[in-house]
Amino acid sequence: MQTLQAENELVHPGSFSCPGCGLTMAYRHVLKALGRNTVVVTTAGCGSVVAGYYPMTSIKVPFFHCSFGTAASTAAGLRAGLDMMGKENTQVLAWAGDGGTFDIGLQSLSGAAERNDNILYVCYDNEAYMNTGVQRSSATPPGTWTTTTPGEAPEDRLKKDIVGIMAAHGVPYIATACTSFPEDLRKKVRRARAIPGFRFLHVLAPCPTGWMYAASETVHIGRLAVSTRTFPLFEILDGETTRLSPMPDKVPVTDYLKAQRRFRTLNEEEVRRIQEDVDRRWSRLSSAGRRKEE
Amino acid sequence: MKTLMTGNEAAAMGARMSRPQVIAAYPITPQTSIAEKLAGYTARKEIEARYIKVESETSAMAACIGGSLSGARVFTATSSQGLALMHELLHWAAGARLPVVLVNVNRSMAAPWSLGVDHNDTLSQRDTGCLQIYCETAQEVLDTVPMAYALAEKALLPVLICMDGFLLSHYTEPVDLPNQEDVDRFLPRRRADYRMDPNRPFTFGGGVSAEVLYGLRRRMQQDMDAAPALWEKINRRFRKIFARSLPAVETHGMEGSDLALVTNGTMAGTVKAYLRDRGAEKGVGLVKMRFFRPFPTESLRKVLEGCRAAVVVDRDLSPGGGGIFAQEVRAALHGTGPGIPVVSVIGGLGGVDVTPDHLDRLVTDLRSRRELPFETLWMEV
Known part of the structure; x- marks a missing residue:
């Protein structure tokens, strides 16, 4: 843990993030694991705001703010150019939020995945358009309050299965991770770094501002997301082999839902349905994957 | 080769x-x-x-x-x-x-x-x-x-x-x-x-x-x-x-002509064919615009100096505005010397034919008028 805090920091302190920001933690761990020989492309969103405002920057590696829907294709072009310039060893990181990945960026993401472009795509998922002030995205889970799914009509659709979509592309490496499990996250980034081709990391990045919990609770909330299996940790190799990651023992989903005011309008029946959905998905995942002690 | x-x-x-x-x-x-x-x-x-x-x-x-x-x-x-x-x-x-x-x-x-x-x-x-x-x-x-x-x-x-x-x-x-x-x-x-x-x-x-x-x-x-x-x-x-060059603005047959047909792209080829056969007798020359951005204002002013009118044939339309090149040419010529009137003509939209005959009818029509029209003209199809 000491080396984690002291060395190879590629994200400066003092960024524009909210206190307790999950994605800023993800930034730190991902870049630390990738190392200095990395270039980053990011879309509009909290990720670009956290990176800074001219003439300041919080990121110590080359960084391009691209258009909202084009993280993957911009990164693919950058990859091709770097290869032609003899910089094959430079890692290209596409860094996008759930809006830039699940919604407006899905087409370019699918294109790059299908072509197996040699980039690492990390989606930091805070489950809504947080940078514009909490509007629902297709990553927003059922029962969530956002400004476009207000109390009278909370989100009623299931979260889009982005990992399933990516798995269907047969890309060499997919992993889910959460900022509350930094060693697991960094291990997955290092694994992804070593694999050529298209690699996809889906990182749950809890957001105190949009999820409505105290800024000090970010790590706790992320741990609950994983322990309730709302957001299980696993890897998929070549779109075929599912491998579960070490996780705390399973607990009821209410622990997670009650800790956040974005779920405040849920009644018992709705909580039961969410639990059923979590159980169904978890049973499917755990039968597909074998728990592997690491 | x-x-x-x-x-x-x-x-x-x-x-x-x-x-x-x-x-x-x-x-x-x-x-x-x-x-x-x-x-x-x-x-x-x-x-x-x-x-x-x-x-x-x-x-x-x-x-x-x-x-x-x-x-x-x-x-x-x-x-x-x-x-x-x-x-x-x-x-x-x-x-x-x-x-x-x-x-x-x-x-x-x-x-x-x-x-x-x-x-x-x-x-x-x-x-x-x-x-x-x-x-x-x-x-x-x-x-x-x-x-x-x-x-x-x-x-x-x-x-x-x-x-x-x-x-x-x-x-x-x-x-x-x-x-x-x-x-x-x-x-x-x-x-x-x-x-x-x-x-x-x-x-x-x-x-x-x-x-x-x-x-x-x-x-x-x-x-x-x-x-x-x-x-x-x-x-x-x-x-x-x-041994070739592509200036931002090019002219053909402008010497001794008082009317300039201003256009771009393949339409310039049609104008050249028209000039070859009938240009001198009609007193018409061609100003071919290669550049649109940046708009070659200076070159354009220079080549149009002394013209009675610039007739801009646009293969484009800004609905509610008219010919886009014509607007830009008007703006470029505004405030120059005696002021050169710009006639705006739309033609060739969707690839519809514009032939030397179309151009001849246009020039004949303009020559017959006492005053040059300010409203947008449309070539007959």
């Missing part, structure tokens, strides 16, 4: 000879054969490039932006709806000051569907910060590509090379094919001072204050203003090697 080529083949050859390192393109009629040719060159390793077979024009331009950020030379081609789909990214490429070169095969914008040519696709990109150069012949297309790179990489702005769909893209013409060694001498490899290099990290395109944005836009205008002189210099260098 003389050979026969379509406009699209000339575009692909011009790109090939410019040695792009990243090519990203998405097929669209009538651009498709450019994408196919370049895919073939790359597959057979006749050029050292990565060809990214993107899933849309948005991604084509995004990949060009990414490729250009690495310091590589990049190329794409599109048409009509594809260019419209790129619109956001054109702003992005220009704002990030990336020397992307794009060949657009002009085609009408839907609805309704049409494959015919007009220039609304490129003219709708007027304010993106991309330069626009219009071509009349396959030779011009071929020559313009390496020249556009020379300009783009000096001005640090993207260039749109525009050619008329089918009328130029699909017709075969004799072309003088340059030697690769000569093109290499004219256009050395790109040297990017600012690029995505971990050894020298920069941030590109991040948030700025209003003052910084204002300053950057002003800088863009200054660099646009400097582009015509830069183009002249590039032309002098090109002429020395290839």
Whole structure:
């Protein structure tokens, strides 16, 4: 843990993030694991705001703010150019939020995945358009309050299965991770770094501002997301082999839902349905994957 | 070496000879054969490039932006709806000051569907910060590509090379094919001072204050203003090697003429045919505009000096505004000397025929009027 805090920091302190920001933690761990020989492309969103405002920057590696829907294709072009310039060893990181990945960026993401472009795509998922002030995205889970799914009509659709979509592309490496499990996250980034081709990391990045919990609770909330299996940790190799990651023992989903005011309008029946959905998905995942002690 | 080529083949050859390192393109009629040719060159390793077979024009331009950020030379081609789909990214490429070169095969914008040519696709990109150069012949297309790179990489702005769909893209013409060694001498490899290099990290395109944005836009205008002189210099260098040049504005038969037909693209060829047969007796000359952005105001004022009127034939329409070139020519001539009236004529939309006879009827009509019309005229179909 000491080396984690002291060395190879590629994200400066003092960024524009909210206190307790999950994605800023993800930034730190991902870049630390990738190392200095990395270039980053990011879309509009909290990720670009956290990176800074001219003439300041919080990121110590080359960084391009691209258009909202084009993280993957911009990164693919950058990859091709770097290869032609003899910089094959430079890692290209596409860094996008759930809006830039699940919604407006899905087409370019699918294109790059299908072509197996040699980039690492990390989606930091805070489950809504947080940078514009909490509007629902297709990553927003059922029962969530956002400004476009207000109390009278909370989100009623299931979260889009982005990992399933990516798995269907047969890309060499997919992993889910959460900022509350930094060693697991960094291990997955290092694994992804070593694999050529298209690699996809889906990182749950809890957001105190949009999820409505105290800024000090970010790590706790992320741990609950994983322990309730709302957001299980696993890897998929070549779109075929599912491998579960070490996780705390399973607990009821209410622990997670009650800790956040974005779920405040849920009644018992709705909580039961969410639990059923979590159980169904978890049973499917755990039968597909074998728990592997690491 | 003389050979026969379509406009699209000339575009692909011009790109090939410019040695792009990243090519990203998405097929669209009538651009498709450019994408196919370049895919073939790359597959057979006749050029050292990565060809990214993107899933849309948005991604084509995004990949060009990414490729250009690495310091590589990049190329794409599109048409009509594809260019419209790129619109956001054109702003992005220009704002990030990336020397992307794009060949657009002009085609009408839907609805309704049409494959015919007009220039609304490129003219709708007027304010993106991309330069626009219009071509009349396959030779011009071929020559313009390496020249556009020379300009783009000096001005640090993207260039749109525009050619008329089918009328130029699909017709075969004799072309003088340059030697690769000569093109290499004219256009050395790109040297990017600012690029995505971990050894020298920069941030590109991040948030700025209003003052910084204002300053950057002003800088863009200054660099646009400097582009015509830069183009002249590039032309002098090109002429020395290839004995040809492509000035921003070109004239034919203007001496002794008091009426100028101002137009661009293949329409200039039609005007030339008209002038060849009937120009002198009608007192008409041609002003062919290669450049649209930056608008070649100074050259235009110079060549139109002393004219009784400039008759601008637009193969485009800004509904509610009229001919787009006509508006720009009017603005450019406003306040000059005695003031030259501008007559605005729309013709050739959707690729509809404009023949020397159409032009003759237009000139005869204008000569018969006591006062020149200010309202937009439409050529008869």
